[in-house]
Amino acid sequence: MAVHAEHLAHAHSESWIRKYVFSTDHKVIATQYIFTAYFMALLGGLLAALIRYQLGWGDQASPLLERLFPFGAQGGVIKPEFYLAIITIHGTILVFHFQTMMLTGGFGNYLIPLQIGARDMAFPVLNMLSYWVFLASCVVMLLSFLVEGGAAAAGWTVYPPLSVHAAAVAGSGLGQTIWLLSMALLIVATLMGGLNYIVTTLNLRTKGMSLMRLPLSTWGVFFASVIGLVTFPVLLAGAILLLLDRHLGTSFYMPTVYIGGQLVETRGGNPLLWQHLFWYLGHPEVYILAIPALGFIGDIIATFSRKPIFGYRLIIISFVVMTILSCIVWGHHMFTSGLNPYIAMVFSLLTILISVPFGTIILCYAATLWKGKIQFTTPMLFAIGFLSLVVTGGLGGLFLGTASTDLYLHDTAFVVGHFHVIMASSVLFAIFAATYYWFPKIFGRFMSESLGKWHFWLTFIGVYATFVPMHVMGLGGMMRRIYSPHAYQYLQQWVPWERVISIFGLILIGAQLLFVVNFFWSLFKGRRATDPNPWRANTLEWQTSSPPPHLNWGEEQPVVYRGPYEFSRPDTAEDYLPQNTPPVGVEVSGNGVR
Amino acid sequence: MASVKPLSKPREPIPPFGGDGFSRREQPAPAPSTPARWGVWLAIFAVAMLFAGLSSAYLVHLPQRSRFPLELPSILWANTLVLILSSFSCQWALRQARQGRALSTMQGLGLTLALGVLFLAGQVYAWQQLRDAGLHLQTHVFSSFFYVLTATHGVHLIVGVGILFGVWAVALLRQGTTLNPLAVELSAFYWHFLTLVWLWLFLLLNLKAI
Numbered sequence: 154m155a156v157h158a159e160h161l162a163h164a165h166s167e168s169w170i171r172k173y174v175f176s177t178d179h180k181v182i183a184t185q186y187i188f189t190a191y192f193m194a195l196l197g198g199l200l201a202a203l204i205r206y207q208l209g210w211g212d213q214a215s216p217l218l219e220r221l222f223p224f225g226a227q228g229g230v231i232k233p234e235f236y237l238a239i240i241t242i243h244g245t246i247l248v249f250h251f252q253t254m255m256l257t258g259g260f261g262n263y264l265i266p267l268q269i270g271a272r273d274m275a276f277p278v279l280n281m282l283s284y285w286v287f288l289a290s291c292v293v294m295l296l297s298f299l300v301e302g303g304a305a306a307a308g309w310t311v312y313p314p315l316s317v318h319a320a321a322v323a324g325s326g327l328g329q330t331i332w333l334l335s336m337a338l339l340i341v342a343t344l345m346g347g348l349n350y351i352v353t354t355l356n357l358r359t360k361g362m363s364l365m366r367l368p369l370s371t372w373g374v375f376f377a378s379v380i381g382l383v384t385f386p387v388l389l390a391g392a393i394l395l396l397l398d399r400h401l402g403t404s405f406y407m408p409t410v411y412i413g414g415q416l417v418e419t420r421g422g423n424p425l426l427w428q429h430l431f432w433y434l435g436h437p438e439v440y441i442l443a444i445p446a447l448g449f450i451g452d453i454i455a456t457f458s459r460k461p462i463f464g465y466r467l468i469i470i471s472f473v474v475m476t477i478l479s480c481i482v483w484g485h486h487m488f489t490s491g492l493n494p495y496i497a498m499v500f501s502l503l504t505i506l507i508s509v510p511f512g513t514i515i516l517c518y519a520a521t522l523w524k525g526k527i528q529f530t531t532p533m534l535f536a537i538g539f540l541s542l543v544v545t546g547g548l549g550g551l552f553l554g555t556a557s558t559d560l561y562l563h564d565t566a567f568v569v570g571h572f573h574v575i576m577a578s579s580v581l582f583a584i585f586a587a588t589y590y591w592f593p594k595i596f597g598r599f600m601s602e603s604l605g606k607w608h609f610w611l612t613f614i615g616v617y618a619t620f621v622p623m624h625v626m627g628l629g630g631m632m633r634r635i636y637s638p639h640a641y642q643y644l645q646q647w648v649p650w651e652r653v654i655s656i657f658g659l660i661l662i663g664a665q666l667l668f669v670v671n672f673f674w675s676l677f678k679g680r681r682a683t684d685p686n687p688w689r690a691n692t693l694e695w696q697t698s699s700p701p702p703h704l705n706w707g708e709e710q711p712v713v714y715r716g717p718y719e720f721s722r723p724d725t726a727e728d729y730l731p732q733n734t735p736p737v738g739v740e741v742s743g744n745g746v747r
Numbered sequence: 748m749a750s751v752k753p754l755s756k757p758r759e760p761i762p763p764f765g766g767d768g769f770s771r772r773e774q775p776a777p778a779p780s781t782p783a784r785w786g787v788w789l790a791i792f793a794v795a796m797l798f799a800g801l802s803s804a805y806l807v808h809l810p811q812r813s814r815f816p817l818e819l820p821s822i823l824w825a826n827t828l829v830l831i832l833s834s835f836s837c838q839w840a841l842r843q844a845r846q847g848r849a850l851s852t853m854q855g856l857g858l859t860l861a862l863g864v865l866f867l868a869g870q871v872y873a874w875q876q877l878r879d880a881g882l883h884l885q886t887h888v889f890s891s892f893f894y895v896l897t898a899t900h901g902v903h904l905i906v907g908v909g910i911l912f913g914v915w916a917v918a919l920l921r922q923g924t925t926l927n928p929l930a931v932e933l934s935a936f937y938w939h940f941l942t943l944v945w946l947w948l949f950l951l952l953n954l955k956a957i
């Protein structure tokens with residue numbers, strides 16, 4: 154303790170740069186992550202607007218586009234190569250640089266030490282390095298738009314041979330190399346972060362904070378980090394081989410093919426190898442997002458239902474099962490690649506099996522809402538929206554997970570609709586819920602509730618109106634990743650649909666302006682959060698001031714006597730009992746787990 | 748407000764993994780070495796997954812192995828022996844460190860370092876032999892794999908040499924007064940891991956087909 158007191162006194166004398174730029178304080182690093190990730194989200198959203206413009210009105214020239222992108226949109230029409238680069242970078246930065254980093258590096262980083270009652274991460278310097286490597290990855294990725302040939306254009310899954318051979322598409326020149334380097338940096342940043350979150354959760358819990366008293370948010374980030382540690386290195390291995398194929402003339406992935414009429418001789422490569430290595434990360438990656446999102450939503454739902462979470466242990470067990478299953482189902486992305494039908498059947502069964510833990514958690518959350526005293530605050534609305542989206546998206550997943558129906562649906566707009574509902578939108582909702590919920594803790598001010606509610610309803614309607622019709626189009630044969638639906642005879646019937654989707658999509662993107670305004674306005678002018686625990690929540694982060702001091706707690710770290718969700722106990726006057734409330738009366742310290 | 752109902756019987760604490768945090772250990776903070784251990788183990792695990800990824804890539808190509816001739820240089824057997832010996836000397840050094848014998852620890856680490864460098868030199872020699880036989884990185888998939896697997900292992904081994912050298916140099920500077928057994932333990936652990944990885948890779952390279 155003496156050491157910490159010394160630290161506390163020391164903290165105030167640090168220079169501005171050490172305190173806000175090269176800080177090792179997890180709260181500062183988390184805030185850096187949050188700002189950077191939101192910035193990437195903004196760029197990803199702008200790219201989405203371009204995609205929707207092209208799919209809706211790509212057959213009409215627009216002088217504005219020419220003015221904005223003199224090279225990418227000569228004559229006011231987006232060039233095919235530019236379009237492919239846009240969808241590639243859109244997918245990549247939103248999945249990795251926004252959602253992954255926001256959930257783990259941003260909120261995970263902020264919450265873990267606070268929720269377990271620690272003063273900081275186990276390895277604060279590593280934590281800082283992880284952010285700077287991540288930032289480098291962002292910068293490198295964005296720079297690739299400026300190089301010759303433009304950014305990578307092989308889709309976020311960068312399948313060879315498209316991604317190997319520079320002649321295949323303009324973006325497969327320098328842009329693709331930069332993509333790989335940026336991803337390598339991102340992998341290193343994720344691994345440094347994940348290692349830290351795991352060790353911190355296991356080792357730095359305060360007195361009384363047993364594993365079965367951890368809030369679900371912390372559990373979620375913990376399991377996501379475990380998955381990351383298992384699967385990200387495998388993608389790194391794949392990326393190394395891809396780089397060698399591109400630059401040192403090996404042919405791990407290159408079959409003998411004709412590209413542009415030229416025979417490209419190789420020596421025994423196999424393009425499917427990349428698909429396996431990529432999806433070995435690619436599928437678990439979606440659980441790296443889903444599990445922390447579920448964790449945050451659990452905390453928020455319990456608080457605003459004023460009820461203990463239903464089936465706490467069941468949820469943790471489901472997390473474990475999802476963690477394991479998520480690493481052995483990647484084959485469902487490759488049903489059409491000539492996979493042995495028996496193996497396809499195994500992957501199919503395992504995929505459907507993963508709906509069981511997923512469904513279990515959703516049912517537990519629904520049961521938590523059941524007969525709760527629900528408070529419809531903005532974070533709660535987003536949490537409920539999240540539940541709705543996961544159910545809708547999961548239904549689509551069942552059709553894709555069944556190998557026989559996937560043969561038809563693969564590479565259609567159905568898949569695009571599926572993962573935009575279940576991943577892009579639902580995780581976005583979880584991130585918004587978390588932002589509205591923890592904003593007062595992080596910045597000491599509230600976000601505006603009325604703007605927040607407008608933001609919620611427009612976003613909620615927007616995502617349904619944008620992504621559900623894509624399922625229908627996919628059933629009707631609309632391919633994904635095509636540059637122009639206008640050019641195909643048999644797709645003409647879908648052109649009006651594309652336009653309507655584009656209109657809703659642009660409304661959806663525009664609605665996010667409300668959030669941006671709300672965020673920055675609240676940062677400076679929002680109502681002050683004078684009460685450290687405005688939502689009357691039980692977890693530890695609410696039991697210190699807002700924003701928390703350097704090293705999180707005063708002289709003494711908190712001591713934990715109960716579980717994270719003791720709401721509405723019949724034997725207490727208040728409807729909540731923070732985790733650090735000592736036992737009262739005859740009560741023996743329990744877990745609050747029912 | 749809700750009326751206060753007394754509980755009929757006190758609620759029993761549910762013992763979760765590791766107890767409720769009170770019963771087992773009284774200290775609020777765990778022993779300071781634990782995070783370092785966990786950190787190194789997890790980092791090693793991540794590296795293991797990197798090699799797992801490369802190995803699986805190799806394994807899926809294995810059925811074609813007979814179509815692409817690749818004679819492994821026989822010096823690899825000698826290298827393997829050297830690396831195994833280095834693991835033994837490393838373990839011996841760790842034993843000495845745990846018993847507080849700084850001087851013999853440093854001797855053990857020095858021997859390990861020497862053997863490690865010898866192994867690396869041997870690997871480079873193997874590369875030269877392959878090159879002289881006309882097998883380059885680009886020749887065919889299996890020559891590519893040979894270079895990639897050995898190089899990835901080599902790079903990690905160079906890191907290992909650097910770490911061991913650091914431990915050794917610190918011990919030297921402090922003249923063996925305050926040898927940190929944990930540092931020796933963790934770097935030894937990494938070293939053994941690299942030996943195991945090499946044995947695995949060597950086995951893979953020797954497989955002719957599944």
Ligand code: HEM
Pocket residue numbers: 310439440442443485486504505507508511546547548550551553554555559562563564568571572575576
């Ligand atoms: C009910 C559980 C789910 C099932 C059965 C399921 C099934 C599938 C299948 C079979 C595909 C491949 C479709 C194809 O390419 O032909 C797919 C794609 C995808 N799924 Fe799911 N999914 C489920 C839940 C989720 C969740 C929870 C997420 C994310 C949080 C997610 C994210 C994705 C993504 C990103 C893709 C598209 C990847 C791409 O090709 O670009 N899915 N899903």
Ligand SMILES: [Cu+2]
Pocket residue numbers: 435436439482483485486
């Ligand atoms: Cu998947």
